[in-house]
Amino acid sequence: MSTQLTVLKLGGSVITHKDQREAVDDDSLARACDAVEAVRSADSRLVIVHGGGSFGHHHAAEHGVSSTDGTTDARGLTAIHRAMGELNETVVDALQDRGVDALPVRPLSVAHRNREHLDFPAGSVAAMLDEGFTPVAHGDVVVDSGRGGTILSGDDIVVSLARSLSADHVGLCSTVPGVLDTAGEVIDRIEAYEDVAPALGGSEATDVTGGMAHKVRQLLDLDVPASIFELDDIETFFERGAAGTVIDG
Amino acid sequence: MSTQLTVLKLGGSVITHKDQREAVDDDSLARACDAVEAVRSADSRLVIVHGGGSFGHHHAAEHGVSSTDGTTDARGLTAIHRAMGELNETVVDALQDRGVDALPVRPLSVAHRNREHLDFPAGSVAAMLDEGFTPVAHGDVVVDSGRGGTILSGDDIVVSLARSLSADHVGLCSTVPGVLDTAGEVIDRIEAYEDVAPALGGSEATDVTGGMAHKVRQLLDLDVPASIFELDDIETFFERGAAGTVIDG
Numbered sequence: 024m025s026t027q028l029t030v031l032k033l034g035g036s037v038i039t040h041k042d043q044r045e046a047v048d049d050d051s052l053a054r055a056c057d058a059v060e061a062v063r064s065a066d067s068r069l070v071i072v073h074g075g076g077s078f079g080h081h082h083a084a085e086h087g088v089s090s091t092d093g094t095t096d097a098r099g100l101t102a103i104h105r106a107m108g109e110l111n112e113t114v115v116d117a118l119q120d121r122g123v124d125a126l127p128v129r130p131l132s133v134a135h136r137n138r139e140h141l142d143f144p145a146g147s148v149a150a151m152l153d154e155g156f157t158p159v160a161h162g163d164v165v166v167d168s169g170r171g172g173t174i175l176s177g178d179d180i181v182v183s184l185a186r187s188l189s190a191d192h193v194g195l196c197s198t199v200p201g202v203l204d205t206a207g208e209v210i211d212r213i214e215a216y217e218d219v220a221p222a223l224g225g226s227e228a229t230d231v232t233g234g235m236a237h238k239v240r241q242l243l244d245l246d247v248p249a250s251i252f253e254l255d256d257i258e259t260f261f262e263r264g265a266a267g268t269v270i271d272g
Numbered sequence: 273m274s275t276q277l278t279v280l281k282l283g284g285s286v287i288t289h290k291d292q293r294e295a296v297d298d299d300s301l302a303r304a305c306d307a308v309e310a311v312r313s314a315d316s317r318l319v320i321v322h323g324g325g326s327f328g329h330h331h332a333a334e335h336g337v338s339s340t341d342g343t344t345d346a347r348g349l350t351a352i353h354r355a356m357g358e359l360n361e362t363v364v365d366a367l368q369d370r371g372v373d374a375l376p377v378r379p380l381s382v383a384h385r386n387r388e389h390l391d392f393p394a395g396s397v398a399a400m401l402d403e404g405f406t407p408v409a410h411g412d413v414v415v416d417s418g419r420g421g422t423i424l425s426g427d428d429i430v431v432s433l434a435r436s437l438s439a440d441h442v443g444l445c446s447t448v449p450g451v452l453d454t455a456g457e458v459i460d461r462i463e464a465y466e467d468v469a470p471a472l473g474g475s476e477a478t479d480v481t482g483g484m485a486h487k488v489r490q491l492l493d494l495d496v497p498a499s500i501f502e503l504d505d506i507e508t509f510f511e512r513g514a515a516g517t518v519i520d521g
Contacts, residue, residue: 097373097405101364104376108357115350124346126415127353132381135399144393150384150415156346166375166399 028068028152029264030185030247031059032177032195035074035162037254038114045078045106051254052117055196059157060121062261068152070184071114071125074177075162078110079103083174093170100164100172104131111161118157126156130163130175134183137168141179145187152188160184178238185247192264193242193249200253201268202235213270216243243272277317277401278441278513279434279496280308281426284323284411285447286503287363294327294355300503301366304445308406309370311510317401319433320363320374323426324411327359328352332423342419349413349421353380360410367406375405379412379424383432386417390428394436401437409433427487434496441513442491442498449502450517451484462519465492492521 033055040046059069075083083089086099094100111127118125128151134143151158165175178195185193201209204222213219216239223236242249252260252267260266282304289295308318324332332338335348343349360376367374377400383392400407414424427444434442450458453471462468465488472485491498501509501516509515 095373095404097375098368100375101368105361112354119347119350124344126346126349126380126421127378129376129378129381131375131396132378133393133396135396142395144382144395146391146393147380147382147384147415150417153417154415154420155344156415166396166403166405168399168402171403172375 026066026068027191027264028070028188029192029194030070030072030181030188030190032181033071033073033114034195034197035076035079035177036198037196038073039076039078039110041077041080043077044081045109047110047113052114054254055257056117056121056123058257058261059118059123061258063123069157070148070152070188070190071118071157071159072177072180072184073110073114073159073161075107075110078106079162079174082106088164088172088174090174090176093167093173095171100131103164103174104129107161107163111159115159118159124156125159126151128158128160130160130165130180134175134180135166135168136173136175141175141183143180143183143187145184148184149188178241182241182245185245190247193245193247194260194266195238195249195251196254196257196260197251198253199251200256201251202239202270210268213239213243213268214272216240239270242270245272275315275317276440276513277319277437278443279319279321279430279437279439281430281444282320282322282363283444283446284325284328284426286445287322288325288327288359290326290329292326293330294358296359296362301363303503304506305366305370305372307506307510308367308372310507312372318406319397319401319437319439320367320406320408321426321429321433322359322363322408322410324356324359327355328411328423331355337413337421337423339423339425342416342422344420349380352413352423353378356410356412360408364408367408373405374408375400377407377409379409379414379429383424383429384415384417385422385424390424390432392429392432392436394433397433398437427490431490431494434494439496442494442496443509443515444487444498444500445503445506445509446500447502448500449505450500451488451519459517462488462492462517463521465489488519491519494521
């Protein structure tokens with residue numbers, strides 16, 4: 024019997040009301056945490072990463088910080104980091120309320136980046152899993168060589184941890200039911216970028232939204248099957264290890 | 273011109289009122305932060321580590337957690353971690369108020385331990401220093417193989433970071449003016465444990481207080497000169513790189 028490791032991303036737009044400042048979507052968070060509670064077992068291990076939603080994005084915009092535009096203003100970085108910390112406490116509490124032994128992981132403390140290269144040592148997360156805890160990380164600010172601090176997305180953390188921990192499954196719980204084709208239908212499976220280039224704007228297109236095209240490319244590079252699905256499919260994802268669109272390069 | 277790196281520990285008993293629950297000693301914290309502000313310069317780099325004082329110890333005692341007695345109760349570990357996080361925010365704020373670009377480092381997120389062996393990857397701290405930030409870490413809970421989570425002391429973090437970052441100076445700002453001899457006088461310099469065995473209880477003695485004897489042994493093992501001094505000597509420490517008792521094995 025092998026223990027299965029899953030890395031689950033809870034999108035910031037799923038667990039917060041993105042148009043209201045620092046507003047948790049309590050119903051959606053409860054739904055996601057109920058699903059996590061239901062799949063707890065001795066032979067499954069889970070790492071959760073959540074996005075920033077309305078907690079991170081407002082502060083980031085105010086301080087002019089993005090994934091490429093940095094700041095050396097420690098106060099600005101701390102403001103973004105603390106707002107994300109509040110959301111992280113809410114997620115950790117919701118899981119602990121359901122008997123899940125969740126522990127916080129603050130990326131600013133552990134990771135750093137040099138342009139595209141993210142160094143996120145996974146030893147503390149692996150130790151938490153070995154002791155039966157469920158690590159809960161989040162999109163955050165991170166020190167970025169030559170740029171001060173920039174935004175580190177939850178997606179980037181998912182990819183890094185899934186790789187270093189040799190995860191069996193990756194799930195991205197999103198506000199969309201999967202990657203959509205040109206007719207607006209969910210694509211079941213993507214094995215190469217060319218399969219979806221028409222829908223996502225071509226292999227050379229700039230991904231102005233920082234959205235789906237970049238996500239699909241990252242997940243194709245990852246040697247772990249990844250699913251993009253909406254909250255209604257989270258139970259299916261846990262049951263089958265796949266839901267929505269499966270990306271498996 | 274070489275950049276000097278100092279690792280400074282602010283004892284929990286220095287910056288909090290240890291007998292009152294979660295009470296910052298504002299005057300002492302201000303005094304320490306003023307000294308840090310005064311020594312800021314382009315050719316000096318500083319890592320700060322603070323203890324728990326009245327923020328960590330009460331919660332740790334309530335949950336029955338020590339550096340060797342662990343718990344698998346995530347709620348208990350989170351309670352201790354959050355209390356320490358509050359003190360850390362206070363220290364970070366006090367430094368930022370003085371123009372020091374302080375950033376928090378939460379050891380639970382980055383470190384883990386297997387009995388005596390502490391693994392504290394220093395890449396994020398080194399990146400903060402390279403970008404001109406002042407990392408501020410703290411005594412915390414840490415995942416400990418086979419024990420759930422235990423207490424990680426600020427002293428252990430100081431020793432680990434001073435070693436991995438090849439620090440030039442280590443300072444432990446304490447409530448005592450140094451290591452005292454049997455007559456109660458400050459010992460200027462310790463180069464071997466035998467020098468102070470009479471005062472500290474002999475080389476084989478059990479260190480029931482978890483205090484000075486263990487600290488001296490750790491610092492003798494460290495290949496960086498370390499000073500133990502009281503708050504009144506913090507300016508002297510910054511000026512000369514030494515104050516109180518210098519331990520240099």
